[in-house]
Amino acid sequence: MLPTQPSYLGQATSYLQTVGTYLPSPSSFAIILLIAILSYFIASAFFYGSNTVPLPSYKSGFQVQEGFTVPKRSFLPPPPDCGSNNLLAPFQASKSTTEEGDRDYTEFKHMIGKLTCFKADLVSPKYTINSTLNQPFITSHDLEPISETTGRCFAKTIPPRDLDIAMDKWTERGGILIRRLCTSFSLKDAQASAVEKEFQSFIRDVYDTAREKCLQKEPLDVSKRGPRDPSPFTPRTDPNIGEYSGYY
Numbered sequence: 001m002l003p004t005q006p007s008y009l010g011q012a013t014s015y016l017q018t019v020g021t022y023l024p025s026p027s028s029f030a031i032i033l034l035i036a037i038l039s040y041f042i043a044s045a046f047f048y049g050s051n052t053v054p055l056p057s058y059k060s061g062f063q064v065q066e067g068f069t070v071p072k073r074s075f076l077p078p079p080p081d082c083g084s085n086n087l088l089a090p091f092q093a094s095k096s097t098t099e100e101g102d103r104d105y106t107e108f109k110h111m112i113g114k115l116t117c118f119k120a121d122l123v124s125p126k127y128t129i130n131s132t133l134n135q136p137f138i139t140s141h142d143l144e145p146i147s148e149t150t151g152r153c154f155a156k157t158i159p160p161r162d163l164d165i166a167m168d169k170w171t172e173r174g175g176i177l178i179r180r181l182c183t184s185f186s187l188k189d190a191q192a193s194a195v196e197k198e199f200q201s202f203i204r205d206v207y208d209t210a211r212e213k214c215l216q217k218e219p220l221d222v223s224k225r226g227p228r229d230p231s232p233f234t235p236r237t238d239p240n241i242g243e244y245s246g247y248y
Contacts, residue, residue: 082117082131087198094185101184108177111141111170115206121150122213129154141173142166153214160215167207174199 088109096102117131124130129150137145143166152158178199182192 082113082120085112085116085202087112087195087202090187090191090195091181091185094187096184097186098184101181104177104180104184107138107140108174108181110136110138111174111177112202114142114146115170115202118146118150119206119209122153122209127154141170143169153210156214156216158214160211163210163214167203167210171203174203 091105091108096105114132114135117135120131121129129147132146132150135146143162149158149166152162175196178192178195181187182195187195
């Protein structure tokens with residue numbers, strides 16, 4: 001005998017209730033759907049994004065032009081003229097055979113002109129920063145702008161150690177440039193030795209002048225008053241001050 005219709009409905013209802021207990025809640029279903037969508041986009045980015053990476057040079061060749069380039073090395077501007085010097089004559093009469101020769105010569109010319117202007121300001125009777133005012137600051141052989149060194153010399157505020165360090169750096173860098181320039185300009189051994197002796201004599205002259213003009217010759221008396229310092233002075237002709245007649 002077949003079951004009645006209400007029994008089928010009851011079984012279906014109980015079946016749906018049983019299945020419903022195993023289904024996730026609406027909030028959990030939304031989280032699962034969101035994770036699935038994110039996973040799809042991440043997988044697509046990794047899969048299709050690999051096609052956007054450029055091929056290596058051994059596959060694509062070397063015809064691809066990059067969007068950047070190496071900037072050209074700029075030369076220094078011409079230094080102010082403070083007089084001629086025999087140190088530059090051997091290099092002016094020949095031509096450089098290396099790529100760095102012209103730049104080394106420009107730096108050496110700057111340094112020689114800078115030290116010549118430094119001495120010119122130190123021996124000037126006006127005690128003004130004139131020749132070294134527009135000298136460029138070059139980190140390869142300068143510790144500070146040469147105009148500041150000149151000002152410290154005039155004020156007698158430069159310590160002997162600072163002056164020695166500056167002169168040592170000029171001497172060392174000058175020797176390196178001379179050796180490189182003698183190789184670049186193909187000078188003979190006799191010419192190279194003459195240039196080195198001339199440079200040592202030039203540096204010694206500048207150093208002696210700097211020690212004479214820059215360093216304090218006697219200990220500095222910090223208690224000594226200057227012409228603009230206040231002093232406890234009262235004029236004797238002040239009419240508001242009379243003779244004291246008290247006991248004490």
